[in-house]
Amino acid sequence: MSNTLQTVQRMVAEQFDLKQDELTPEATLESQGLDSLAVIEFMFHIEDEFKIKLTNERLEHIKTLQDVVDIIDRASAEQHGKA
Amino acid sequence: MTRRVVITGLGIVSPLGIGSTFFFGNLMAGKSGIRRLQQEFVEKLDIKIGANVENFDPTAYFSKIKLTGMERFSQFALVAAEEAVRDAQLQLDETELPRAGVYMGTGMGGAGTLEEGYIEVFLRDNPRIKPFSVLLAMNNAAASHLSLTYRLQGPNVTFSTACASSAIAIGEAYRQIRHGYTDVMLAGGSEAMLTFGAMKAWEALRTLAPEDPSDPGASCKPFSKNRNGLVLGEGAAVLVLEDADRALKRGAKIYAEIAGYDCASDASHITKPDAAGQTRAIQNALRFAGMQPEEIGYINAHGTATLAGDIEETKAIKAAFGEHAHRLAVSSTKSMHGHLMGATGAVEFMAAVLALQHQALPPTINLHDPDPECDLDYVPNTGRRGVELNAVMSNSFAFGGSNAVLIARRYNP
Numbered sequence: 428m429s430n431t432l433q434t435v436q437r438m439v440a441e442q443f444d445l446k447q448d449e450l451t452p453e454a455t456l457e458s459q460g461l462d463s464l465a466v467i468e469f470m471f472h473i474e475d476e477f478k479i480k481l482t483n484e485r486l487e488h489i490k491t492l493q494d495v496v497d498i499i500d501r502a503s504a505e506q507h508g509k510a
Numbered sequence: 511m512t513r514r515v516v517i518t519g520l521g522i523v524s525p526l527g528i529g530s531t532f533f534f535g536n537l538m539a540g541k542s543g544i545r546r547l548q549q550e551f552v553e554k555l556d557i558k559i560g561a562n563v564e565n566f567d568p569t570a571y572f573s574k575i576k577l578t579g580m581e582r583f584s585q586f587a588l589v590a591a592e593e594a595v596r597d598a599q600l601q602l603d604e605t606e607l608p609r610a611g612v613y614m615g616t617g618m619g620g621a622g623t624l625e626e627g628y629i630e631v632f633l634r635d636n637p638r639i640k641p642f643s644v645l646l647a648m649n650n651a652a653a654s655h656l657s658l659t660y661r662l663q664g665p666n667v668t669f670s671t672a673c674a675s676s677a678i679a680i681g682e683a684y685r686q687i688r689h690g691y692t693d694v695m696l697a698g699g700s701e702a703m704l705t706f707g708a709m710k711a712w713e714a715l716r717t718l719a720p721e722d723p724s725d726p727g728a729s730c731k732p733f734s735k736n737r738n739g740l741v742l743g744e745g746a747a748v749l750v751l752e753d754a755d756r757a758l759k760r761g762a763k764i765y766a767e768i769a770g771y772d773c774a775s776d777a778s779h780i781t782k783p784d785a786a787g788q789t790r791a792i793q794n795a796l797r798f799a800g801m802q803p804e805e806i807g808y809i810n811a812h813g814t815a816t817l818a819g820d821i822e823e824t825k826a827i828k829a830a831f832g833e834h835a836h837r838l839a840v841s842s843t844k845s846m847h848g849h850l851m852g853a854t855g856a857v858e859f860m861a862a863v864l865a866l867q868h869q870a871l872p873p874t875i876n877l878h879d880p881d882p883e884c885d886l887d888y889v890p891n892t893g894r895r896g897v898e899l900n901a902v903m904s905n906s907f908a909f910g911g912s913n914a915v916l917i918a919r920r921y922n923p
Contacts, residue, residue, distance in 0.1 A: 442574065442578075443573075443574045443575045443578070444569075444573060444574035444575070460575050461575060464579060464641075464642070465578055467641045467642075468579070468640070468641050471638075471640060471641050
């Protein structure tokens with residue numbers, strides 16, 4: 428399991444009071460009760476945690492936890508030169 | 511077409527407790543919700559007292575996901591509305607939802623969110639602020655959350671007329687039903703501005719009462735010779751208003767009928783209260799209600815405990831009621847719950863409605879040395895039970911010169 432995934436799972440669980448073991452990579456954010464606004468709010472904290480900048484265009488494609496992880500890894504690679 | 515409008519549900523989050531029973535019990539007991547505030551920023555304030563809602567734990571009411579998008583003033587409003595809706599046993603089917611609406615009042619809406627954003631941008635030089643900032647801070651957030659939660663599809667409007675905001679919200683909601691535009695309205699107000707910046711701004715205006723050295727709870731002294739200003743408070747109150755026929759048909763418990771309302775403006779000064787405008791509002795409300803002044807037994811005064819305000823209001827009551835001014839009872843419950851600004855009209859109208867229901871008069875506390883210019887029966891210090899009330903009035907006079915007056919009367923079908 429990647430470090431990114433673990434961090435994201437922990438953050439979602441903490442911020443929205445959800446059970447960490449139900450937050451599988453395939454779980455859709457919607458199924459966890461996060462609407463599009465909640466996702467935007469969450470990505471704000473992601474930017475802080477991973478010291479990256481996310482664009483709106485990327486946010487539109489987020490459906491699952493794995494999508495979040497992929498976006499973080501890609502942005503980290505581009506912006507910090509590492510995954 | 512005009513219809514009669516009744517109150518079928520009450521809900522409140524106040525410095526004197528959450529729930530209308532606690533609220534009115536504490537009012538009658540003469541308890542004070544004014545205290546030394548505990549937040550860190552208080553050290554940087556000259557005046558460190560306020561009437562806050564103690565022990566309000568939002569996570570007891572809302573999930574973390576919900577709380578992400580909900581400011582303190584919206585949280586207060588929803589908790590108050592939930593009590594009111596349950597109290598009214600209100601159920602709306604699909605055909606009724608489009609004829610149900612929400613009118614709320616607030617002065618500064620999400621003041622806390624705005625300040626947090628400013629701190630990030632101006633102080634910490636942070637290039638970005640929370641994405642939810644706009645949705646949290648906007649003045650109509652509380653009303654909108656009510657509309658969303660109860661799926662109210664009629665009008666959803668927020669009134670921001672300073673200290674008269676929620677009295678006007680209730681009065682205008684009453685008119686919506688009275689004139690047949692809607693059948694059911696949630697109406698009230700919400701405020702959460704005990705924040706560093708807002709308190710500093712009020713401090714600068716020099717209208718806040720300094721802390722009473724012997725007892726912080728006794729700092730607000732309406733109609734007293736040694737009164738010296740208001741104490742800021744926070745909270746929310748929501749009432750369920752309903753077409754009387756609808757309420758009767760479903761066998762709802764009816765607290766009272768809203769008999770009259772008016773909003774009249776001073777048009778003279780932005781802050782200085784004016785007895786002429788206040789008198790006009792009182793007289794109009796009585797006239798619209800088709801009532802004689804003698805029918806009013808109790809007035810919940812605006813009574814902010816400012817030097818000019820209490821004298822002007824006393825003059826206005828005398829001008830509007832003549833001889834009867836000395837027979838009716840007047841009290842300022844702000845002495846106990848503080849000045850809740852955009853929520854205060856709703857909180858005080860609720861106090862008046864509960865006075866009518868319980869046939870009991872809540873006192874003006876801290877009134878040991880009356881101002882000779884304030885010579886009415888202000889129910890000093892001790893509440894009275896077993897009185898006979900047929901109709902009550904609530905006054906709300908705002909910065910900007912808006913004067914709102916609401917009248918509630920015992921309901922006789």
